[in-house]
Amino acid sequence: MTDSGAAVRELRKQSGVTLRGLAAGIGVSVGTMSAIENGKVGLTVDRLRDIARCLDVPVSRLLEPRPEAPPPKDPEPTDWREFPPLTLDPVLQSAIEVFEELGYHGATMRLIAAGADISVAGIYHHYPSKQHLLVALVNLAHSDLVGRLDAAAAGAEPVTAFANMVEALTLFHVERRPLALVLATELRRLEEPNRSLLKASMAQIEQRLLDTARKAAEQGAFRDGDLSTATRAIVTMCLAVPTWLDDVDRAEGRRLAREYAGLALDMVGAAAQR
Template sequence: MTNELPVRGSWRDYEDLGLPKPLAAALEAFVEQGYHGTSIRDVASRSGLSVPGLYHHYPSKQALLIGLATVVMTELLERSRAAELDAGDDPSDRFDAVIESLLRFHMFRREQSFVASSEIRSMEPDSRASYIAQRDEQQKQVDRIVLDGVASGVFEADHPEDASRAVVTMCVAVAVWYRPDGELSPDELVERYLEIARRMVGA
C-alpha cells in the first residue's frame, strides 16, 4: 500500500486529493480535535469502518498521522520540483516559481499542511526524522536557488540562507491563517507575497 499521490497536470492546478477514507477521516478529526484528542474509534466512525476494519488498513493512530504527513510532503516536493523545472535556468524565475508553488500549496492544502506541521511533536522519533528530512529537502531547494541568485548578481541578500529560511517560513505560515473567503484571492495573495519575498532576498 502506498500513500504517494502523484501530481497531475500543472503544478498550479489543484483538485481533490482523493485521500483514502481512513486518511480523510483522520485529517478531519485531527483538524477539529488535534492528534491527542482523536481516538481510533472516532476515525473509524468517520470513515464508515469498524475499528478492526480500520486497523486492517492502518495499524495505529500513528500510522494515520504518518500517512497524512507522507502524502503532504510527497506532493509538496513534487510540485516544487515541477515549478523549478518549468521556470528554466534564471534564478529569479526559479525563485518566483518555487515560492508561488509553496504559497499555493499552503493555501489549497492548508488543512493537510497544518496537521503535518503542528503535529510533528506527536510523531515517533524515526517518523519525525523522516518528515524533517523531507522538510529540509524543500528548504535546501530554496537555499540553492537564492545562493545561485546571489552568485549571479540578481539577488543581493547579505545573509542568503537566513533570508531563504524566512521566506519559506512565511509561505508555510499561510496554512495557519488563509481562508478561501478571505480578503485576498489566491492570485492576489501570490502577487503580494512574491513582492515581499523578492525584497527579502534582495531581488
C-alpha cells in the first residue's frame, strides 16, 4: 500500500488545514486522524476521497510514492498521434524493463537497482517498495492515456471523436508497449485502495466511449439499441494489444491503430457512414 498517510500530512500542511479541522471534515476523531497520518490506520477508498475533497486536491495526489519524489509528469500531448519519449527517472525505467521481463512477482528491488545503476538503499529512499514503483508506473501510464483521449476527442463530432479515441487507445498500447504491458498484466498486483481507484478510472474511459457512441446513435450515425457490449468489447480489444503484439515499426503501429478504429466503427454499425 502506498504511504498515503505521509502524503495526507504533507498536503494538509500545504493547504493550511489543522489536524483537528481535517478530522472534523471527514468525521473522525483527532486520534484517528493522527493515526492515519502516521500510517497506523489504513485508508479506504471512500476515506481517501473524503480527505481529498476536504483538502481540495485530486485523489491521485494522496497516492504518490513520496511527497519529496512524486511520479514524473510529462506535459499533455499536443498531438495525440505523436509519442515522444517519456521523462522517466532511471529507477522507473529499470522497473518497467524488469516488470516486463520477469513480472511483478519475479522482480526484485536489487534487480531494479542494478538496472538503474543505483544502490538498493538509494531506491528505498524514494520508493519504499515494489508496490510504490508499480503505483507510480500505473499512474504515469493512465495519465498519459487519458490526456491523449482528451486530445483525440476535442472539438470533433461524435463519429470522428469515437474513431479518434479508439485509434488513440490502440496507438498508446502500441507506442508505449512496455508501459502498457505493465498496466495490462499487473493490475491485479495493485493493493487497495489503488486497485479500486484504477478500475474506476478505467471504467470512466469505457463510459466516455459509450457516451460518445450514444451521441452518434442519437444523430443516426450508429445503430440503435444498447451499445454497451460493443463498447466494452472494443476497449478490451485495444487493451489486449501489448499482450500479443511484439514491438512494431512506427508505420505498422499506425496502420494497426487505424484498422482498429475501422473495426470499432463496424462494431457499432457505422460501416455505411465511412
